[in-house]
Amino acid sequence: MTAPTATPETRPEPLLNPRDYESAARARLDRSVFDYIAGGSGDELTLHEDRAAYDRYRLRPRALVDVSHCEPATTLLGAPVALPVGIAPMAYHQLVHPDGELATVRAAGAAGALTVTSTFASTSLEDVAAAATGPLWLQLYVLRRREVTASLVRRAEAAGYRALVITVDTPRMARRERDLRNGFRLPAHIRPANLDRDHEAGLHEGRAGDSTLAGHAARHHDAAFTWNDLAWIRSLTDLPLVLKGVLTAEDAHRAAGLGVAGLIVSTHGGRQLDGVVPALEALPEVVAAAGDRCEVLVDGGVRRGTDVLKALALGARAVLVGRPVLWGLAVDGEPGAAQVLSTLRAELEEAMALTGRPRLSDVTHDLLRPAGAGRTT
Numbered sequence: 001m002t003a004p005t006a007t008p009e010t011r012p013e014p015l016l017n018p019r020d021y022e023s024a025a026r027a028r029l030d031r032s033v034f035d036y037i038a039g040g041s042g043d044e045l046t047l048h049e050d051r052a053a054y055d056r057y058r059l060r061p062r063a064l065v066d067v068s069h070c071e072p073a074t075t076l077l078g079a080p081v082a083l084p085v086g087i088a089p090m091a092y093h094q095l096v097h098p099d100g101e102l103a104t105v106r107a108a109g110a111a112g113a114l115t116v117t118s119t120f121a122s123t124s125l126e127d128v129a130a131a132a133t134g135p136l137w138l139q140l141y142v143l144r145r146r147e148v149t150a151s152l153v154r155r156a157e158a159a160g161y162r163a164l165v166i167t168v169d170t171p172r173m174a175r176r177e178r179d180l181r182n183g184f185r186l187p188a189h190i191r192p193a194n195l196d197r198d199h200e201a202g203l204h205e206g207r208a209g210d211s212t213l214a215g216h217a218a219r220h221h222d223a224a225f226t227w228n229d230l231a232w233i234r235s236l237t238d239l240p241l242v243l244k245g246v247l248t249a250e251d252a253h254r255a256a257g258l259g260v261a262g263l264i265v266s267t268h269g270g271r272q273l274d275g276v277v278p279a280l281e282a283l284p285e286v287v288a289a290a291g292d293r294c295e296v297l298v299d300g301g302v303r304r305g306t307d308v309l310k311a312l313a314l315g316a317r318a319v320l321v322g323r324p325v326l327w328g329l330a331v332d333g334e335p336g337a338a339q340v341l342s343t344l345r346a347e348l349e350e351a352m353a354l355t356g357r358p359r360l361s362d363v364t365h366d367l368l369r370p371a372g373a374g375r376t377t
């Protein structure tokens with residue numbers, strides 16, 4: 001069959017990487033939705049630095065290694081995954097596509113990847129679980145109404161979630177100036193599907209200079225939640241606990257000592273404390289402090305297969321990706337999200353082959369050197 005004739009002007013540009021998807025998503029989405037997803041807090045220093053930290057490393061390839069088969073499969077808290085890349089928890093996937101979380105969890109399942117579902121999903125955690133074929137963790141914001149958090153824990157267990165990810169960097173939501181300028185509010189048809197109507201109030205009526213999400217977090221997130229309260233969550237469930245947003249050795253030690261199974265080194269994608277250490281820079285101290293007591297993941301700024309390789313070389317067991325998945329979803333629903341994941345997988349395999357590291361156990365610190373510096377190992 002002949003391809004339809006297309007002039008150079010009309011031929012659609014192929015979308016080859018997350019940046020291409022971002023540009024295409026920008027063209028499709030309402031400005032305030034695009035900005036809510038793309039944006040960071042304050043001067044967006046950390047948003048920028050999370051990404052730039054990857055570019056400060058160079059790769060040291062080894063030659064003449066049999067790379068005819070490269071294997072990125074691993075396990076996360078005991079569950080097999082086909083690749084060390086999962087989907088970060090993100091609120092309200094239906095903002096960008098009506099299929100929302102169902103599309104992203106199906107895309108993750110097809111890729112054999114982990115999905116972390118947000119407390120603020122626009123689809124119920126049970127419906128997400130019913131559509132899942134890969135491992136699922138539930139992200140928890142600890143809410144002031146403790147019985148709501150307790151009920152999320154029980155529902156997660158019943159629905160087959162395999163871990164609880166407690167986000168520890170958001171006792172309040174940072175000022176995100178794009179959202180304030182745009183007067184960000186949730187469109188009327190989108191709601192936090194895991195929560196009751198009390199937790200919906202105020203999300204839909206906004207005004208310039210205000211973000212309804214920030215007001216919502218101020219009313220409902222429990223800013224008094226501390227290390228001592230972790231025992232309360234522990235008492236509710238035997239599911240493994242993972243802390244998301246740990247950036248220091250001190251907190252990693254403390255978490256490991258309390259029996260936390262996993263840590264996600266994260267700046268929340270540059271959306272919380274602006275000027276904080278970029279996640280990739282914090283990774284080595286967290287890995288060293290956790291030792292073999294916790295599995296350590298990292299997120300923020302992962303856009304290429306070589307980024308995944310760099311994070312693994314610095315000791316991460318896996319990375320999570322956030323915005324790129326939403327860009328894929330915005331452009332083409334489930335196939336778009338799937339394409340973003342499969343591109344990252346293809347790039348990771350290529351990077352493993354071209355660095356002479358066909359197994360993840362070969363991806364060690366000697367793979368890296370800081371840009372512009374001599375050998376560090």
Ligand SMILES: Cc1cc2nc3c(=O)[nH]c(=O)nc-3n(C[C@H](O)[C@H](O)[C@H](O)COP(=O)(O)O)c2cc1C
Pocket residue numbers: 036037038088089090091118119120139167244266267268269270271299300301302320321322323324
């Ligand atoms: C639109 C959006 C919504 C998010 N919602 C949540 C959330 O509900 N819970 C959470 O722990 N992190 C949330 N995050 C942070 C992500 O889990 C992740 O840390 C960050 O996006 C990773 O950076 P990346 O987008 O550069 O890959 C959100 C991020 C974005 C972009």
Ligand SMILES: CC(C)CC(=O)C(=O)O
Pocket residue numbers: 091120170173213217268271
């Ligand atoms: C609803 C928000 C608290 C979700 C979030 O974590 C974010 O937008 O970064």
